Amino acid sequence: MSLQIQTNVSLKPFNTFGVDVRARLFAEAHTDADIRQALAYAAEHKVELLVIGGGSNLLLTGDVDALVLRMTSRGIRIVHEDCDTAIVEAEAGEPWHPFVQETLARGMSGLENLSLIPGTVGAAPMQNIGAYGVELKDVFDSLIALDRQTGETREFSLIECAFGYRDSVFKHQVDRWLILRVRFRLSFSAKLKLDYGPVRQRLQEQGIKTPTPIHVSRAICSIRSEKLPDPAMLGNAGSFFKNPLVTAELAARIREAHPGVVAYPQADGQVKLAAGWLIEQAGWKGFRDGDAGVHALQSLVLVNYGAASGLDLLRLAKRIQADILERFGVSLEMEPNLY
Ligand code: FAD
Ligand code: NAP
Numbered sequence: 001m002s003l004q005i006q007t008n009v010s011l012k013p014f015n016t017f018g019v020d021v022r023a024r025l026f027a028e029a030h031t032d033a034d035i036r037q038a039l040a041y042a043a044e045h046k047v048e049l050l051v052i053g054g055g056s057n058l059l060l061t062g063d064v065d066a067l068v069l070r071m072t073s074r075g076i077r078i079v080h081e082d083c084d085t086a087i088v089e090a091e092a093g094e095p096w097h098p099f100v101q102e103t104l105a106r107g108m109s110g111l112e113n114l115s116l117i118p119g120t121v122g123a124a125p126m127q128n129i130g131a132y133g134v135e136l137k138d139v140f141d142s143l144i145a146l147d148r149q150t151g152e153t154r155e156f157s158l159i160e161c162a163f164g165y166r167d168s169v170f171k172h173q174v175d176r177w178l179i180l181r182v183r184f185r186l187s188f189s190a191k192l193k194l195d196y197g198p199v200r201q202r203l204q205e206q207g208i209k210t211p212t213p214i215h216v217s218r219a220i221c222s223i224r225s226e227k228l229p230d231p232a233m234l235g236n237a238g239s240f241f242k243n244p245l246v247t248a249e250l251a252a253r254i255r256e257a258h259p260g261v262v263a264y265p266q267a268d269g270q271v272k273l274a275a276g277w278l279i280e281q282a283g284w285k286g287f288r289d290g291d292a293g294v295h296a297l298q299s300l301v302l303v304n305y306g307a308a309s310g311l312d313l314l315r316l317a318k319r320i321q322a323d324i325l326e327r328f329g330v331s332l333e334m335e336p337n338l339y
Helices: 032-044 096-105 197-205 213-227 248-257 275-281 310-328
Strands: 006-010 022-029 048-052 064-071 076-081 085-091 140-147 153-157 177-187 235-239 263-265 271-273 292-294 301-304
Touching: 022 032, 032 048, 032 064, 032 140, 032 177, 096 213, 197 213, 248 263, 248 271, 271 275, 275 310, 292 310, 301 310
Parallel strands: 022 064, 048 064
Antiparallel strands: 006 022, 076 085, 085 177, 140 153, 140 177, 235 301, 263 271, 292 301
């Protein structure tokens, strides 16, 4: 079937903030051939191409004058398996959490801490998704991306992806690389990462003494469901700000004034501050201005109570950034991708 291009399409169902903007053109790519067709169309009609997955890390600040291409390609396959390791490949359009569940059901470990993150496999390398002490890079094998400028495909190794904290080479070249499929290196012998207090605590509460990867996944799902708003009920894009990395001197100054500051020293001497703590301390938790607000349970999450526009949310984010800079001398960087 060839690519179906629609005009003037509402993007409200396709971004988890539920922001109501329109795309000039919209299509879904089920196959590599669809993607190539979309690229050819965009070049021929001199229109920008915006690739999206689940829309869970986007802030759309106005109508999108582009061809919005939603990745819907599917397929999960094992490309290598021995008694210890499996290399599993998934198509970019595979929804992330069901993919994680599938690997766990097949007895593979590695992705359990990344359970219940919304979005697609293809977007996961963009910001090197992370949660509860595991990042995508820890289980990454390689990926195949299409160079939008030349039409060639290229394989990226771990090093070539330049993964960092919520960062990758792709995030800095959004108009160049279209991720087609990703390979993960998973294990049949679980090496669980239980450093994050709430996970250990939840397993303890459940009376689980020797957890399996499935136990860890379930514990994380239950913590997340209690703490994070479900985008189907309340529009949001998860954490709106990255946790800032500051110098040890600045962290010490903040601790002097605020002994309760949540801070984690890093191997490179910097200190990671919990942005949510800073925002809560500054009194923003539960704040609401019209339909744009700060979640009542998790101050790192901005929410859309219904009719907030992307600009309303951006204005609120900027007020918070200015306030945190003034109070603590800390710059907060936005995490979602702005369009
Ligand atoms: P989209 O939002 O559709 O796109 C994100 C960016 O990637 C855009 O720039 C887009 O152009 C680009 N892109 C998408 N697909 C491709 C592709 N195939 N090739 C090239 N570029 C592409 N993130 C975390 O890291 N950890 C968390 O724990 C976490 N929890 C969340 C909880 C909630 C409730 C929500 C709403 C979000 C959370 N997020 C988290 C953020 C988000 O889910 C992830 O960043 C996710 O990987 C985004 O996937 P997506 O398919 O929705 O991407
Ligand atoms: P939390 O448990 O309230 O902890 C607050 C922050 O402290 C976290 O953001 C985390 O940083 C850091 N932290 C906690 N324990 C740590 C440890 N043992 N070592 C190092 N750092 C530690 O966090 P939360 O908001 O409920 O989120 C739980 C996890 O899910 C976090 O990893 C978070 O990143 C992830 N999450 C991400 C998003 C998103 O959209 N990006 C949304 C929801 C949840 P890190 O963020 O660096 O891990």
